[in-house]
Amino acid sequence: MVSKQNLDSSTEIWRRNLASFSGTSRAGLPLSANRAASDDLSPWIARLVSAKATNDPEMLIACGMCNDLTYVRHIFNGRWTAVTADAHETHENEVLLFGQHSKYMPLTCTGDIMSAGFGLRAGAFYALTGRAASELVDRIERTDMFGLMHDDFREIFSADYAPQQWNLAIEECLRRYIERHDPPPPDPISVAFELAAFEDPTQPLGDFAEAHNINIRKLQRIVKRDFGVSPRLVMRRARALDLASQLCGVANEEEADEMMLRFFDQAHQIHEFQSFFGVTPQKLRAQPRPLLTITLEQRQARRLEELELHRPGERHSWRADCEASTDTAKLTKK
DSSP states (O other), rough: OOOOOHHHHHHHHHHHHHSSSOOOBBTSSHHHHHHHEEEETTTTTTEEEEEEEOOTTEEEEOOOEEOSSEEEEEESSSSEEEOOOOOOEEEEEEEEOOOOSOOOEEEEEEEEEEEEEEEEETTTHHHHHHHOOOTTOEEEEOOOOOOOTSHHHHHTTTTSOOHHHHHHHHHEEEHHHHHHOOOOOOOHHHHHHHHHHHHOSSHHHHHHHHOOOOOHHHHHHHHHHHSSSHHHHHHHHHHHHHHHHHHTSSOOOOGHHHHTTTTHHHHHHHHHHHHSSSHHHHHTTSSOHHHHHHHHHHHHHHHHTTTTTSSSOOOOBBBOOOOSSOOEEEEEEE
């Protein structure tokens, strides 16, 4: 059994060393300032996600993430490593393109957590770039295709500004990109499948295909292109991510029982969870997971808003602060 005293002691270490400026969980771990994009960007952009937490310059945070979106992140004021499908990589002060994950990706951060970025809706990467998401699964690319390091934004993406201001700058950067390229919207099948994974990841794939007047082969082809993995894995991953969010304390507690019933029994739950995270649910909960918690919280906030179970801008129950998630700040230093 996990000792609550040991867990509380580990969490207290993070509370003392990490000072978050983008929100905090009720357990004391840093969160991001995350919200939906403005209406003109929402066909392509799923979430704006900026995290700011100061830390001891030499303190190593060993954690990881498991994404169900393609993310672009501008990282600064910290030294990062990642174990990707290709290599053990090191990153510092650069813009990175993260593909979707088929399993947990180990990450470390030494020093401050400072990252400004956004997640693309399913199918948006293909619509914006013509590339399939399958090229990026479990990988990171060094690229600033959206222009986050353009001279107009270089000063804003720094420790001198607040995460809400980073989100505003990202929107302006994306607006320019979309105006230049005039991309089509994502495939409506991918948009609908993403929502289905949020709503009920146990639903039969055949039922979804029939409801959208396509066959299974077409569904598999579209999902592979826009999610990077098979439809079945998308649903299994959604189920595991929902459970992980509960374990990390960044989920709607009223859904806890329902999420447990998505598994046949405890053995099935443990097997499925280990296939994505490499540990049992009990071991995941046994110690704080700062980086994973940040990404899981972003997903759950988006999921509840997409399902219209939570109103955008209202504080989620798992957040300890009273700050709303909307960005009303002007681009002034803070």
